Amino acid sequence: DVKVTQSSRYLVKRTGEKVFLECVQDMDHENMFWYRQDPGLGLRLIYFSYDVKMKEKGDIPEGYSVSREKKERFSLILESASTNQTSMYLCASSFYGGGEKLFFGSGTQLSVL
Amino acid sequence: SQQGEEDPQALSIQEGENATMNCSYKTSINNLQWYRQNSGRGLVHLILIRSNEREKHSGRLRVTLDTSKKSSSLLITASRAADTASYFCATATGTASKLTFGTGTRLQVTL
Numbered sequence: 001d002v003k004v005t006q007s008s009r010y011l012v013k014r015t016g017e018k019v020f021l022e023c024v025q026d027m028d029h030e031n032m033f034w035y036r037q038d039p040g041l042g043l044r045l046i047y048f049s050y051d052v053k054m055k056e057k058g059d060i061p062e063g064y065s066v067s068r069e070k071k072e073r074f075s076l077i078l079e080s081a082s083t084n085q086t087s088m089y090l091c092a093s094s095f096y097g098g099g100e101k102l103f104f105g106s107g108t109q110l111s112v113l
Numbered sequence: 114s115q116q117g118e119e120d121p122q123a124l125s126i127q128e129g130e131n132a133t134m135n136c137s138y139k140t141s142i143n144n145l146q147w148y149r150q151n152s153g154r155g156l157v158h159l160i161l162i163r164s165n166e167r168e169k170h171s172g173r174l175r176v177t178l179d180t181s182k183k184s185s186s187l188l189i190t191a192s193r194a195a196d197t198a199s200y201f202c203a204t205a206t207g208t209a210s211k212l213t214f215g216t217g218t219r220l221q222v223t224l
Contacts, residue, residue, distance in 0.1 A: 004155070033211070042201065043156075043214040058211065090155055098212060099143055099205030104155035 002027045006091050006105035013112050019078040021108050023091030031098055032074035034066065037088040037107075048098055049074055081112045117202040117215030125221040132189040134218040136202030143205045145178055146212065147187050150199045192222045
């Protein structure tokens with residue numbers, strides 16, 4: 001069975017901290033994505049990656065960066081966490097591309113105090 | 114701006130009834146997908162319908178697509194309490210290799 005694993009289910013950080021959210025997939029997918037989900041706004045794409053060491057900005061990349069050193073792992077980095085980055089973060093992967101079926105992790109609920 | 118907008122925002126039905134959710138979008142699409150999200154969890158893919166298809170079935174799910182009206186509907190027949198979740202439509206457009214999600218319909222199925 002396919003699996004996308006996010007390292008933390010819940011995370012509480014302080015304003016100004018550097019935050020790492022980790023995502024690992026075991027399906028040998030080329031494409032990986034980070035979304036954030038906020039009430040009333042749906043899911044919004046932060047960054048995505050087509051291949052190792054490749055990254056592309058999504059719709060709301062400001063305040064975030066990503067790292068993809070290995071095919072199976074895609075990390076989202078909040079360089080200096082702010083309260084408006086409190087959100088549910090969802091990682092996803094796909095085989096054929098971002099416009100095809102996505103497999104999602106369980107999500108990380110991040111609270112920045 | 115959102116590409117897909119679901120309607121209604123919330124729906125409450127009794128077990129055994131059918132549930133219908135609608136999605137409208139603004140620009141031409143390559144495909145449209147429906148996902149389910151149980152409370153506080155990740156999304157699960159339900160069904161994908163391509164722009165040249167009009168109807169698709171998967172178990173108790175039936176999806177229709179009307180490209181002339183830029184709309185889609187998801188029908189869940191004989192609903193169960195376990196169908197309680199939020200349902201999202203997502204569209205893939207042009208050459209952009211990404212999905213744009215709507216804000217979701219919250220479905221509550223009561224016994």
